[in-house]
Amino acid sequence: MWIAFTLLAAFMQAWRNAFQSQLSAHTSVAGVTLVRFLWAGPLAGAYLFGLYQWQPQALPQWNGAFFGYVVGAALMQILATGLMVKLFQLKNFAVGAGLAKSEALVAAILGTLFFGTQLSLLGWLGVGIGAIAVMLLSSHGHWRQLSLSTVVLGLACGSAFALTSLWVREASLQVGLPFPHRAGWVLLLVIALQTTLLLAYLWWRERPTLTALRARPRLVGLISLTSCIGSIGWFSAMSLQAVPYVKTLGQVEVFFTLLVSALWLKQPVRVNEFLGLFLIALAAIIVIWF
Template sequence: MLWIPFTLLAAFMQAWRNAFQKQLSLEVPVTGVTLARFLWASPLAALYLLALYSWQPVSGGQFQGWFWGYIVGAALAQILATSLMVQLFQRRNYAIGAGLAKSEAILAAALGVLFFSAPLSWLGWLGVLLGAAAIWLLSGARLRALSWPTLLLGLGSGLSFALTSLWVREASLVLGLPFPHGAAWVLLLVICLQSVLLIGWLLLRDPAVLLALWQRPRLTLLISVCSCLGSIGWFTAMSLESVALVKTLGQVEVLFMLLISAFFFKEKLARSDHLGLALIVLAAVCVMWA
């Protein structure tokens, strides 16, 4: 059951990372906000991996073949997902933007069954569906109130996050290292690749964005730290349990997001929030029993 506390840690840190990214998106272009997620996370991930090997040395690991394909796929999909979510923040309020991106749980469940040999029990599916309904209520979204670009951005972000999670889990399993070393290696390699790609792109296309991040060190560091701690939680939990169940339990992040939205951004919350929170609890109970 170790996947449960790791998932709760990830949800809590990701809620704060999203909040800080929303702040930064008011002053820095989308690519810069996306890079802020990875910029200082690489050395933190390296320190985490070194600490694990100091605590419990291990040997081996299949660093070949499909492993690198999963690493590249996860890195690119997460960059795309983050960019789309930042664009959502710029279109709608914080809770709605992040809420739409949380469509990843049900998308991960469907993709896992179809392509990754990861079936769910009926109780697991019930939890996923309850979680999806809860996210819809808590985000305050209504089909008639959303433009097609906003809806497509949200679903695109959710799909990209779902693919990221599925490829991260596959990379951890293919690597063949014991818990939690495999997840730590995947985390470090994915973050390093993302940092190199984004820094290289910005150096060639828009170096002013790098200067903008340099001029906002506190906010950039906060985003990277929250992102790294959240990723440690996600990657470790997904190496222990199926992505759909981890992501469904991780929807408690929306509870944290609503609290941040109300007290940090002073945004008003809808009456449907109480029902949505109740569904989140039911979904969490279902996936833990499953």
């Protein structure tokens, strides 16, 4: 089941990134970051309500550790999303975005050092192959043009996403409910906190950004919808399986991104991209059968 949730999340994230890239040309980093969560809160609430109608459960018993992980994940995901939007605005975006996908490798290292994650030798092999594949897909032969600032920004983005994922899993493990319910609660609380913080900031510092977002309701809605469905997939998968495995399989997002580029943006697929896709498929197979 974690495999199905991961594939759903990766597919939705590819579309969300494409829509966010479009919006980033018209509004600020904070505005694009807010849009990811703006309508996702009500959708997450409706999803959790539906879960309780389908399978009634008691309300969760929360503790201080749970709220600490929720706050940490919410803040780190805001930072990661903001860094990703900055990558959208760089000329060598493909390379920077590829570096952001270092998330799986960073999650494996941090998870092993600080969160008690246990990976098999094959699991580490899959994570490593996936990292090489993403770098290959992102380079486009332009590594010599890569700036230090892009490297730092991309790795910082990947690290922030990795910490988000690890803290989301830890928060989920604090809730004594079946996996879809505990993932649903974490999702709702994280999104609610993110939306509140970003709305307050924009109202205080960037009110014209809110006006710009109101002028593009269709794009805002598409970003929030794909983001919410993707988050349901990620949060559910990470409540069932260790983060490094989920994120390594989640690198199939690159395949979906190439499909979006080829079919929607009409961009050709290069030879190195086919090789990178083969390596991602190999990494996914290793991770699934670890």
